Amino acid sequence: MADPIPLTVEFTGGLEMLFSDQRKHKISIPGQDEDGSASNVAYLIHWLCDNLMKDPRKEMFVLDDSVRPGVLVLINDSDWELEGEANYELQPNDNVVFVSTLHGG
């Protein structure tokens, strides 16, 4: 059994509203998913929906098994597209930020 992975996750751009109005959360997720694979960002997104998100409006965060359009995922200050997207395997103390894009002006 792999060790749990401690992470910092942050929600911004309005997404914090869905997570008890709290921007920064220190969490610890299992080191492996149900299939025994190393926990990646796809697993983290599921885990957050099941364990951290109290708000019932799941569709404001996920759509078709990934984050909804208009939400950026940033891993250690880089766009997740530079890190392998949902397949990025999480490392202890990674910082994962979920940002909803803003349109006002």
Place this chain on the structure above:
Amino acid sequence: MPSSEDQKAERDDRFRANKLCQIEIAEASLRDLKKELEDFDSAVSASGPDETADHTDAFPLVPDAEAKTDSQSSEWPLSSTEYQRYGRQMIMPEIGLRGQLQLKKAKVLIVGVGGLGCPAAAYLAGAGVGTLGLMDGDTVEVSNLHRQVAHATGRVGMSKVDSAYEYLYALNPEVNYIRHSFHLSPEHAISVFEQYDIVLDCTDHPTSRYLISDTSVLTSKPLVSASALKTEGQLIVLNDPPKPPGDLFGGPCYRCIFPKPPPAESVLSCGEGGILGPVVGVMGVLQALEAIKVLTRRSEAQGRMTDAEPATAQPVKASLLIFSAFSSPQFRTIKMRSRRADCAACSAKRVVTADSLSSGSLDYIAFCGRTTPVDVLDAQSRLSAKDFAQLPRDDQRVLVDVRDEVQYSICALPGSINVPWTGNADSWLSKAQDKGVMEDDQKEKYIVCRFGNDSQLAAKAMQQQHKDFPGITKDIRNGFQAWRKDVDPSWPDY
């Protein structure tokens, strides 16, 4: 629904305004050219042909007293007032005379003269850009003034472009201002953008953001895009360098970063979500700064912009700045991707073309989706504000106010119970239960909110909970907006 004749008239007006603006720009450049030639001729005749030939090798001549009194005949590249006005920024190596001349030559288009556009325009006008285009179809409202700093109380009702022009002209009359007092439309976007060197997206909706980005790609203009809501802002410089579509060494566009628009119901405007003035101000000021950086970039530093790419050149990645006023740290810079190989606008596989844009076949509104007003209740479950005001206030009825706590604390009707709409029937019903709203099934329940959308959803939830008594839960049609209009004009219009 506007008739097709109205639409045609509107299109014609826009076409006319657009052509007038192009004429204005062309005439301005003509004036500049004539003046340059005049200046040159008068300098030559003042000093004589032999002397001017020497100037290139000798110390430049100090303009004589006669020339000093008339900047027109000076040999200096800027007028004496320009040296005074821009001296504080020109003495920095980042700008210098070179940068100031680049700014003077530059034509900048600001789309949206609101919370972002006002400060951006002010700093660009102050910095001495040669031509500043302002585009907006809205008029100034009182609720704009806490953040849209170029407008004024005395200009409420005036077009935003004209209002900003008054402010900017007073700030710096040396700039050539071009007024586009209409909203950007796909049909005319290209012909307007072509007149400029760089574009600032200061608009407030995904539809305009995609349209502006697509047009910037098609016309090869760098784009400085910013947005703000509540206490946060975002800034990104796109299509920089503005390489042709298909060239992966160009900067990514808005569609590379956001290939799919967000669901329409997740998009909040400043009117709905709120906005703190200095937050959007910071973002607008940063846009002006990024525009100045792009315009005054030294050619040496533009290695990646030259046509011959060094063998080691990497595709340019964008960088997203996130500002969060109440977080620590407040600013954060995120490395973003380079151009997307299958981008709909800037890749070799693009579907956005000049033709598809100008012909109107790209429907930006449909692409981004639209929200329709909520309409989920039957007619007898809805009550006008006026009729509600006639009802006796007694213990036979309960008024449930579903606005959030902050709005409820600004103004509320006495005796009302605040149960903020949670976005979900079950969770809201359980909150209503906690507040004791559900205790007596026999009581008539009236639900109210700011505009009359959430109140319908809450009323519907309650009706479904009490299937046996469907008639006794009603929504107040158009909420407190109707209450202020039809019942109590003193109700705060926040």
